[in-house]
Amino acid sequence: MSTKATLSRRNFIRQVGAYGGCAFTAMTTLGLITQATGHGAELSGLPHIGSKSKNKVLVLGAGIAGLTTAYELGKLGYECVILEPRSIPGGRSMTLRRGDRIDETNGFSQTCEFDKGLYFNPGPSRFPQWHVTMDYCRELGVEVEPFVNLNENAFYYAEGDVGPLSGKRVRIREAKTDLRGYASELLAKVADQGALDERLSKEDVEALVDFLHYEGGLNRSNEYIGSSRRGYKVWPGGGFQEGELDTPYGLSELLKSGYGMLFHRANEYQYQAQMFTPTGGMDKIPIALAEKVKDKIVYGAQVKEIRRSNPGARVVYSHEGADHEATGDFCVCTIPPTILRRLQTDLSPMLKNTLNIVPFQNSGKIALQFKRRFWEEDDRIFGGLSWTNLPVGELWYPSSGFMGKKGVMGGYYIFGPASDRLGNMSPAERLEFALSNGEKIHPQYREEIENAFSVNWSTIPHIEGCLAHFPRAMLKTFYPLLIRPEGQLYLAASWTSHLGGWQAGAFEAARLTVKSIHERTMAS
C-alpha cells in the first residue's frame, strides 16, 4: 500500500514537472496532500486578503462548486459574482417536491405531483461520514440524519442465467449468511486438514478457525447448517414461540446467482456505514450555501463567452434579453463539460480537446409515489436498497418518513448508455419501464402507484450530464489539464476531483481552487 502511495506521489511530481508553467499552483496542492488530516484543503487558517487589489472573482455556475468558491473566497475578503442560468441554486444537488417543473431539452415536460411533505433527491442523495460535505452541513447548520444504505432485509433479485434462484426474491441477509457460512466452513475444513500449515503457524491456524466459527455462524463441528442470522420463517416471540428457522440455500445455487459479488458494495469506502443525508432533502445544502452568498448570485445569467484578458478574465453573458460583460481578476468556471464545449472560450486547444473527451456520462432516476409503503407494511423493509440484474438496477426505499401513509421510492438508478436510451423515452414510457421491471420484485407496484417523476440528467437544461469517472490512463494524461489553471481561469467541479459524482468532489475542487487563488493573490 505504501508502495502505491509513493508511486502516486512520484507520478504527481512528474505531472507537475510536465506542466512546468503552472507548477506554483500545482505544488501548493502537494502541500495539501501532506498536511491534510484527511479532508482536503485546509482553509480555516488562511489570512484575510486585506487591501490586496486583485480581489474580484467571477464564478460561473451556482452549483455546489460555484457556491462554495464564492462562500470561501468571501470569507477571505474577495468580491465574487456568481452567474447562474437557472432560477435556483444547487445544480444537480436538487430535491423534487410538489409543483416542481422540469422542461427537458428533448421536449418532454413534467410537473411533480407528490403529496405535500414528500420529496425525492434525483441527484446526490447520500454521503459517507468522511466526506467534507459533513463539515459543510455542520458549518451551515444543515441538519443531517442517517441514510439507510444497507438494509439486510431488502432483496436480491436476478433473472436469466443465474441458476435455480432465478426469478426468486432472496433477502440480502439470507444470501450473505449462507454464502459466508459455506465459505467459512470450507476454509475451516482445509485449515483443520493442514492445508494452510505452510503459510501459517499452528497458533494462527487455530485462531483463524476460531474466527471462521463466528464469521460463518458455524455449528460446533464448524459446519454451516443455517443460522438465525439469515432470519426466521417464524420469528422468536412470547411464550413457546421459540422461532422456526428456514432451510438455507445451497452453496452451488448461491454461487450461480452471483449475489455474493454484490456484498462488497455496501462495504466500499464511499458506501460504508454510516452514511448520512440532510433532513428534509439534499437541496438544504445548496439553499444554505446560497443564503450565505445571496447578494452575489445573478440568476438567469447565461454565459456565452469566456475570455482571458491580461491578467484577468472577461465573460459575456445574456441576462433578461440583453448581453452583458463581466470582468474579474480570476474566473472559476463550474459549467459542465457538455455545455462548456459549446461556448466561445479562450481555453487552450489542449484543454478544449480534453473537455471534448471528459467521460461526463448521463444517469437517470425515477421517483415513484405509492399510495402506501408496501415495502414497509408488507415486506418490513425500512430504508435501504434492493439489487437486481433487471435493467432497473436498484430499487431505493425512502430513508425518512418511516411509517408514513405514502412514500416515494426510487424505481431505477441507471448510468451511461443505458440511461441515454431511457432518456429518449417519454416520461410515461420511463414509468412503464420502471413498473414492468419493478413489479417482479414488488407485485404491489401497479395497485399502489400514484404518480412518478423521472430525471434524465443529460436532458436537464444547463446541466446536460451527471458525472465523470476517469479511467486510469486519463488520470495520468488529460485529467491534469483540467486541474491546472490557464492563466487566471480555473475549472472547478466534481469532475475535476477524485470524487466524481459526489458533492464532496465539488466541495473539494472549490476549496483547492480557493486556496490556489488566495496563495497567488497573497504572493503577488
Place this chain on the structure above:
Amino acid sequence: MSTKATLSRRNFIRQVGAYGGCAFTAMTTLGLITQATGHGAELSGLPHIGSKSKNKVLVLGAGIAGLTTAYELGKLGYECVILEPRSIPGGRSMTLRRGDRIDETNGFSQTCEFDKGLYFNPGPSRFPQWHVTMDYCRELGVEVEPFVNLNENAFYYAEGDVGPLSGKRVRIREAKTDLRGYASELLAKVADQGALDERLSKEDVEALVDFLHYEGGLNRSNEYIGSSRRGYKVWPGGGFQEGELDTPYGLSELLKSGYGMLFHRANEYQYQAQMFTPTGGMDKIPIALAEKVKDKIVYGAQVKEIRRSNPGARVVYSHEGADHEATGDFCVCTIPPTILRRLQTDLSPMLKNTLNIVPFQNSGKIALQFKRRFWEEDDRIFGGLSWTNLPVGELWYPSSGFMGKKGVMGGYYIFGPASDRLGNMSPAERLEFALSNGEKIHPQYREEIENAFSVNWSTIPHIEGCLAHFPRAMLKTFYPLLIRPEGQLYLAASWTSHLGGWQAGAFEAARLTVKSIHERTMAS
C-alpha cells in the same frame, strides 16, 4: 434447520402434555405459531367481548407488558385496572432528561444534569425492524428514526494478551477489511490448488473464487494487499489528491487481537441493519401507550398480596398510605421476579420455586455528557458503538442530534456479576470507572466531561433487575411454568418470552396473554 423447528414443536407438544391442566391455553399458542406471519399473536381479527360478564382484569405494573395488556384488552371490551408503584409508566423503557431523579435502593441518589434537549435511554435503546415494537410505533404514532448500531469508523480497542495490536485503536473497517481480505485470499489460493475439488464442481470452484475476489477486495492475482475499504491515510479529494492508502495490519496480529470474533455481532438477527429507535427517546413508546389507557392506571399503587379467588383473582395493594383490595376475573402480573418473589402470593410452590431461579440479571449503563462531540469532530464517528475488552465493554455514540454542540455518550454497558460490582459503587466511583477506562480510547474524556448519570437496574426501586436469558435446559423445564397461567393468574413480561431483554418480548408476552384470556372468556 427444519429439523430444529420440528423438534421444537415436538418438544412443545410434549410440554403441553406434561402440564395437562392448562392445555387449553397452551394449545392456543400452538395455533399462533403456525398462523403467525412472523410477528407474534394476531389480535386484530378477534371479536369484541360483547356482553360477556367476565370482563375485569387486574394488571400489575405499567411497563410495556402491563400497558400493552390493558391497551389490547381494552380494544376487546375488557375493564382493566393497572396498579403501578411508580409515578411514571414504562418500567425499564425509560429516557433520562434534565431534572430526572433516581434514588437507588442502596441509598445512592442522582439527579440528571443534562443540558435541555439532551437525553439518554438507560434501558432499551434500539430495536430491529422485525420486532413487533415497530408495529406499535406505527399504531401509536410514535415517530422512529434509524439507530446507528454499526459504524465502520468506530473503534476496536483491546489490551492484555492480544498480541501486537494491544493498546492500539483499530477502526472496525480496518480490522474487517484486512481479516476478510486475508481469509478470502487463503480460500481462493487453496481452491485454485484443487483443495476443494472433492467437494465442489469445477464450475462452483471458479464461481467461489470470483466471489472471494470481491468479498476480500483482492487484487488481480487474488492476493490481499490492502484495500480502499479499510479507509485512507489521506482520503481522495480534489485536484491531484488521489488518496493515500495505509499499510494493512498483518494476518497474525489480527488473529491474535480477537477482533474478528466481534464482526458477527452486528450481523446477528437482533442487531442487523436496519435498527430503529423512537425520535426523541425510548419513553415515547410507553408514554403513547399510557395515554391510551390513562384512566385505568393507578400510580403509586404498591402490590403486597396476589391471591387466587374462585374463579378470579384478588390483589392487596397500598396506595396513599392505606391498604386496598382489588378483584378481577383475571390478573396479569408483570412484576419483575426479583420483587414478585417477596410478595405474599397464592402461586403454586413449583412456580414460586421457578421465580426464585429465573436468571433475571442486572445490567448497567452510564450516560456521559461531554462539552463537545469529540467523537464526531475529532474522530468522525457519527453514531455506532466501539468495542473493547476493557471492563466498560462498549462505548455508545449518540444516534441523534448529530453535529450538536454537546452530546451524551454511553460510557459502559455491562451485564451480570460485573454490573453488580459496579452497582455497589457510588455514582462518583462509577463515573471514575467509565473515565479511567474510556480515556484509553478517547483521550478527550477528562477534558470534555460535564456530568454523568449511571443506572444500575438491580437497585432501581420497583424494578430490581434487567433481563433474563434462559439456558436451554431451563427452557425445557422451568420456563414453561412461567408461561402457563395458574387459574386466572398470568405472568407476562419480556422474561416470559424468547426475546429476553427486548421490549418486543414484553409486547409479545402481553399479546399472547390477551389472546389466551380472550379465548377463555369467549369459550366460557
